[in-house]
Amino acid sequence: xELLEIIKKVSDTIIENRDYxxxxxxxxxxxxxxxxxxxxxxxxxxxxxxxxxxxxxxxFNKMTMLLMSNVGGASGALYATALMKATAYLKKTxxxxxxxxxxxxxxxxxxxxxRGKAVKGEKTMLDTQIPAYExxxxxxxxxxxIKEAFKDALAQGEIGMNSTKDIIATKGRAxxxxxxxxxxxxxxxxxxxxxxxxxxxxxNK
Numbered sequence: 001x002e003l004l005e006i007i008k009k010v011s012d013t014i015i016e017n018r019d020y021x022x023x024x025x026x027x028x029x030x031x032x033x034x035x036x037x038x039x040x041x042x043x044x045x046x047x048x049x050x051x052x053x054x055x056x057x058x059x060f061n062k063m064t065m066l067l068m069s070n071v072g073g074a075s076g077a078l079y080a081t082a083l084m085k086a087t088a089y090l091k092k093t094x095x096x097x098x099x100x101x102x103x104x105x106x107x108x109x110x111x112x113x114x115r116g117k118a119v120k121g122e123k124t125m126l127d128t129q130i131p132a133y134e135x136x137x138x139x140x141x142x143x144x145x146i147k148e149a150f151k152d153a154l155a156q157g158e159i160g161m162n163s164t165k166d167i168i169a170t171k172g173r174a175x176x177x178x179x180x181x182x183x184x185x186x187x188x189x190x191x192x193x194x195x196x197x198x199x200x201x202x203x204n205k
Contacts, residue, residue, distance in 0.1 A: 132157030
């Protein structure tokens with residue numbers, strides 16, 4: 001099943017980048033972003049063989065539960081909330097069209113905004129996700145297939161991720177640094193970018 005293959009690759013990517021994400025977080029945060037996320041995705045990867053006959057909504061629900069119970073810190077709550085929103089949407093549909101993917105991502109972002117009480121421009125994962133989502137939405141509405149749309153999303157997500165280097169953090173532990181947070185990438189924006197990049201690469205194989 002293609003969805004499970006993508007989830008496996010996303011899990012691999014986060015696990016492989018555990019130290020990189022942790023080092024980024026050590027510079028401006030608690031120093032646990034990579035360690036925490038990798039722990040959650042290791043649990044997800046271990047459970048994938050049991051998900052082969054599950055519907056997408058059930059797969060996302062299982063991932064939500066695994067992240068909530070295994071990932072500490074803000075990142076676990078934010079990513080779990082996003083997956084919970086995806087689960088709720090998927091329960092209402094039998095198919096997953098490009099328009100559905102746009103709607104699901106929109107719901108996920110709303111969940112992150114609600115849980116993190118953040119908006120774009122505050123040095124968070126939203127600085128990657130919102131530009132990427134907007135590019136995907138524009139591409140799908142313009143008639144591009146999902147593979148090409150994700151290429152557009154990846155390009156804008158990368159720009160958004162890199163923009164966090166120039167933003168003063170106002171959320172989380174990084175906000176304690178004030179102007180000293182300038183010059184550092186936000187770890188959540190980087191993990192979001194890595195996830196989008198992996199999905200894009202898998203779709204375009």
